[in-house]
Amino acid sequence: MISKDTSNNTDTAHSEATVPTAIVTGASRGIGRAIALRLAADGFRVVVNYAGNAASARDVVDAISAAGGQAMSVQADVSVAEDVQRLFAMTQQAYGQISAVVHSAGMMTMNAIAPENIDAFDRVIQTNLRGAFLVLGQAAADLQTGGRIVALSSSVIAKSFPQYGPYIAAKAGVEGLVRVLANELRGRSVTVNAVAPGPVATELFFEGKSKEQITQLSKLAPLERLGQPEDIANVVAFLVGADGGWVNGQVVRANGGFA
Numbered sequence: 001m002i003s004k005d006t007s008n009n010t011d012t013a014h015s016e017a018t019v020p021t022a023i024v025t026g027a028s029r030g031i032g033r034a035i036a037l038r039l040a041a042d043g044f045r046v047v048v049n050y051a052g053n054a055a056s057a058r059d060v061v062d063a064i065s066a067a068g069g070q071a072m073s074v075q076a077d078v079s080v081a082e083d084v085q086r087l088f089a090m091t092q093q094a095y096g097q098i099s100a101v102v103h104s105a106g107m108m109t110m111n112a113i114a115p116e117n118i119d120a121f122d123r124v125i126q127t128n129l130r131g132a133f134l135v136l137g138q139a140a141a142d143l144q145t146g147g148r149i150v151a152l153s154s155s156v157i158a159k160s161f162p163q164y165g166p167y168i169a170a171k172a173g174v175e176g177l178v179r180v181l182a183n184e185l186r187g188r189s190v191t192v193n194a195v196a197p198g199p200v201a202t203e204l205f206f207e208g209k210s211k212e213q214i215t216q217l218s219k220l221a222p223l224e225r226l227g228q229p230e231d232i233a234n235v236v237a238f239l240v241g242a243d244g245g246w247v248n249g250q251v252v253r254a255n256g257g258f259a
C-alpha cells in the first residue's frame, strides 16, 4: 500500500535532483515517527514505513507535508524478505537514489528464559533481528555512495534485567550486524552505526509496566527523566547529517547516563 504526498512543493531548499531520500522503518509511531519528522525538517524526502497502522503512518506523512516537506508511506513487514525488497523498490521508483536508511521498527515482550517462552523468543528474534538483517542487507545493496545506515539497538543490553532475555539477545545481535556491515561496506563511503536509547516515552516502553516500574526506570539515569523520541531523533539526525560523516561502526548510547 502506498500513499504519496501530492502537494506541489516548489519552495524547498534543494532542487529535485539533489534532495536526499531517507527510508525510516517503523516510522508510524514512537521514535521512528520523531526521526521521520526530524529528517524531513532537515531536507530529506522521507519514506514512512509501518507494519499495520496505516492511519498513523498517514498522519506522519500529512505532518511532513504540512511543514513543507515530502513524504510517502509504505506498508512492509520488516521480517518478510519480499516486503523489504518492495519497500526499497517503491522508494527508488518514487524518489530515485536512497541516501539514508534508519531502521527503527521493533517490538518488545518481556519473557523469562524458560522452555515455555520459545514462541515469544521466536517472535522477538523474527522482528528485531531477522528484520534488522533484511533491512541492513537491502540498504547495503541499494544505498548510493556516501550513504548512511543507522539501526536502533537498546541501552538495556548493559543492564541484563530479568525478563529481557529475548529482547537483549536480538539487540545484541543488531549491534553485531552493524559492526560487521561497516566492514563489509569498505570502499563505498557508507557509514553504518547503531543508536542505543535508554527508556524512551513510547508505547513500546509503557506497555505492560506498572506506574511504579515506570517511575523507577525513569529515575535510573542521572538525568532523572525518560528520554523523549526527539532526544533520539537528534542523535540520528547527527549521524545521517553532514557533521556525522566520520562516525562509523559505532554504537551511540543515547540514554541520559542510564547505562
Ligand code: NDP
Pocket: 025, 026, 027, 028, 029, 030, 031, 032, 049, 050, 051, 052, 053, 054, 056, 076, 077, 078, 079, 103, 104, 105, 106, 107, 108, 127, 131, 152, 153, 154, 155, 196, 197, 198, 199, 200, 201, 202, 203, 204, 205
Ligand atoms: P513503538 O512501539 O512506539 O513503535 C514501533 C514501530 O515499529 C511502529 O511504527 C510499528 O508499526 C513498527 N513495527 C513494529 N513491527 C514491525 C514490523 N514487523 N515491520 C515494520 N514495522 C514494524 O516503538 P519505539 O518507537 O519505542 O521503538 C523504536 C525502536 O527503538 C525499536 O527498535 C526499539 O526496540 C528501540 N528502543 C526503544 C526504546 C524505548 O524505551 N521506547 C529503548 C531502546 C530501544 P505499526 O505502527 O504499523 O505497528
